[in-house]
Amino acid sequence: MQICRTKAELREAVKGFRAQNESVGLVPTMGYLHDGHMTLVRTAKAQNDRVVATIFVNPTQFGDASDLDAYPRDEDRDFALLKAEGVDAVFVPSVAEMYDPNAQTTVETEQLANLLMGALRPGHYKGVCTVVSKLFNIAQADRAYFGEKDYQQLLVVKTMVRDLDMPIEPVGVPTVREVDGLAMSSRNVRLSLEDRQAALILNKALAHGDYEISDEREVDELEAELHRFISREPRAKIETIDVRDAFTLEKPQGKINSPVVILLAARFGDVLLIDQRVCDPS
Ligand code: PAF
Secondary structure, eight states: OEEEOSHHHHHHHHHHHHHTTOOEEEEEEOSSOOHHHHHHHHHHHHHOSEEEEEEOOOGGGOSOHHHHHHSOOOHHHHHHHHHHTTOSEEEOOOHHHHSOTTOOOOOOOTTGGGSHHHHHSTTHHHHHHHHHHHHHHHHOOSEEEEETTSHHHHHHHHHHHHHTTOSOEEEEEOOOBOTTSOBOOGGGGGSOHHHHHHTHHHHHHHHHHHHHOOTTOBHHHHHHHHHHHHHTSTTEEEEEEEEEETTTOOOOOSBOOSOEEEEEEEEETTEEEEEEEEEOOO
16 A cells, blocks of 8 residues: 655556556545445445545644544554555645645535535535545546535535536445444544443434434424434533435425435534434335
């Protein structure tokens, strides 16, 4: 596995793959890899000749400096996991390598980026789109892999690719869960034992919501029901509960009669967790 710390090194590695007419799958990550990331890598491997992973804790998508500082990092462990999975190259740039100090250009999906989690974390999806478009430009891959857990991020990236005619196919990969149902996340290691247990309420709420959905339900009623359900767990500090159209993230009017996505965000201690499930009322 080639370890590339500069853009030039990664470009050279990909040029080598391209010279042999090999397709390239890109797996952008912020490191501290878990089985969810490994599923992205395995999917990329199954669909491409070569796989490039990136590890970069992107400062421009963190509103809160303490969240950025607290983000867990373990490069050696990440390298070992990627190597064991047969990744061909990993790009691990420094902040200085990624961002020119005089940078003036950002990328933003105006509407989608400012709804839901975007409203809660202003600038977050602008940071994501900017870094992802830079990674796309540097890696020149055929496909890029993103977890469905951050459903809004996946839609934002797909919209950016469509709107800017980027020559890459974004691929969404289903959420990977621990055996007890907690969605895998690099943040889970920061949960106390009690909060780790309490956080199971999110997946339970998604199952409850899925069960409760029918075309007799109004969105507001379902959101209120989910609020009541999660509030039974005193350690959960609810940030958002949204039931939205699964394709546009607009709030459905009246009764639910087409696929929706339930999007949950809650804090356990100081750790913000998100989870989601697409539900079809039919
Ligand atoms: O989902 C993530 O880990 C990040 O938002 C991404 C896509 C790597 C961009 O920094």
